[in-house]
Amino acid sequence: MIPLNWYLILGAVLFLVGVLGFFLKRNIIALLLSVEIMLNAVNLTFVAFSSQHGQIRGQIFVFFVLVVAAAEAAVGLALVIAMFRNRESLNVDRSNLLKW
Amino acid sequence: MLTSISALFVLLQAEFLAVINVIVYAGAIMVLFVFVIMLLNLPADPSDEKETDRLRWLKFIGIPLGIFLLFLVGATVLNVGTSANATQMTGTAEAIGQSMFTDYLLPFELTSLLILIALMGAVVFAKKDL
Numbered sequence: 121m122i123p124l125n126w127y128l129i130l131g132a133v134l135f136l137v138g139v140l141g142f143f144l145k146r147n148i149i150a151l152l153l154s155v156e157i158m159l160n161a162v163n164l165t166f167v168a169f170s171s172q173h174g175q176i177r178g179q180i181f182v183f184f185v186l187v188v189a190a191a192e193a194a195v196g197l198a199l200v201i202a203m204f205r206n207r208e209s210l211n212v213d214r215s216n217l218l219k220w
Numbered sequence: 221m222l223t224s225i226s227a228l229f230v231l232l233q234a235e236f237l238a239v240i241n242v243i244v245y246a247g248a249i250m251v252l253f254v255f256v257i258m259l260l261n262l263p264a265d266p267s268d269e270k271e272t273d274r275l276r277w278l279k280f281i282g283i284p285l286g287i288f289l290l291f292l293v294g295a296t297v298l299n300v301g302t303s304a305n306a307t308q309m310t311g312t313a314e315a316i317g318q319s320m321f322t323d324y325l326l327p328f329e330l331t332s333l334l335i336l337i338a339l340m341g342a343v344v345f346a347k348k349d350l
Contacts, residue, residue: 122231130228134221149257156249160225163241171232171310176319179234179311183320186237186244187331191338193249197256198345204260 127168134161148203148210152196159189222246234311 138158142151163182170178200210207215222245229238320328 127228127232149253153253156245157221160222160245163237164225164228167229167232167234167237167311171234174310176310176315179237179316180319180324182234182237183240183316184327184331186240187335190244190248191334193252194338194342195345197252198342200256201260201346210260210262 124168124172128165131161131165131168134158134164137161146211146213148200148212151212152193152200155196156189156193159185222250229311232311236311236313236316 135158138154138156138161141154141157145151145154163185166178166182166185170176170182203215204210209215222241226238226241229235229241
């Protein structure tokens with residue numbers, strides 16, 4: 121068995137990768153992918169603790185996180201399409217108006 | 221990365237979630253991303269050139285780190301032994317279903333509502349004349 125620490129470290133590193141990608145990238149698709157990486161890091165932490173404590177609840181929660189991630193990806197990508205149609209760019213710095 | 225996380229789920233005795241993770245991420249979300257990228261047919265962004273210029277030195281960090289990771293994974297794979305003790309299976313589909321349809325029935329039904337709303341929202345956002 122791999123100790124719990126390594127799972128937590130991997131989860132933290134993955135979350136850090138997601139956060140850095142979210143703040144450093146300017147492409148909106150890359151931002152969405154960074155959010156997915158962060159959600160996966162949290163999922164990994166949940167499952168690690170669930171396995172450690174021998175309880176099923178953490179895995180149930182991961183299931184709900186997966187559902188939310190799927191819904192978020194669908195709506196987010198629809199927004200990307202709408203944004204590209206109106207702005208002709210995926211750079212988030214260029215979409216700086218709430219209304220036009 | 222997603223496949224690796226699914227493998228870790230299997231190691232953590234969460235087989236159901238491993239399968240679901242592969243199906244949802246590889247089968248749905250990543251296909252959706254790739255499909256949108258293909259659909260948009262992006263032109264080359266001139267502001268990306270500057271960014272690659274700025275981040276050029278990063279490969280001097282990235283390549284050694286990648287080689288280090290390769291060695292690390294290789295050493296781990298070579299040193300792996302048999303599992304110490306196979307404890308009880310916690311994350312089978314049976315256990316998850318048992319819990320989800322008794323204790324967590326209401327949240328489970330609410331997720332179907334959430335997915336329905338997300339579906340309608342995606343259709344509305346992607347319409348031609350928003």
